[in-house]
Amino acid sequence: MQFLQRSRQILTALTLALILTITTACSGSSVATQRPQLPANSSVPYNQIERGSTASGQQFGNWVVRQSKGLVKDAYVRDNNKLGVVITSQVKPNEVRPLASSLLQGFHQNFPNQDLTVLVYAPDKKLILTGKYDQQSQQIRYES
DSSP states (O other): OHHHHHHHHHHHHHHHHHHHHHHHHHTOHHHHTOOOOOOTTOOSOGGGSOSBSSHHHHHHHHHHHHHTTTSEEEEEEETTTEEEEEEOTTSOGGGHHHHHHHHHHHHHHHSOSSOEEEEEEOTTSOEEEEEEEETTTTEEEEEO
């Protein structure tokens, strides 16, 4: 009888150890830090989308919002070459292009040696201006 009781205790301890090992392995940092890609037609609310698809993009997006002095409501960086900003109603129509130019200059300093795009969205999140920086010619082209 004592042998069965002792065997059951050992078996329980081994089972718990196995469960803890499997649980810890399955929740390792590589799995926990992965972020799902959102499909274009995702139903995730707008405010839950991250500011960057990379750590440096996330930091730059946060910096843009902090430094904008209330002119940029939200920002996101994708693939370290595309910056999207949602402006506030404080930005006048004649200030949109200079703001986009300034954003492209800062974006180029942080992500050099590549073609860059800045997408400027109105407060209602409709695209109003696209600025494209061409690395080869070092020129900015705007599309409304």
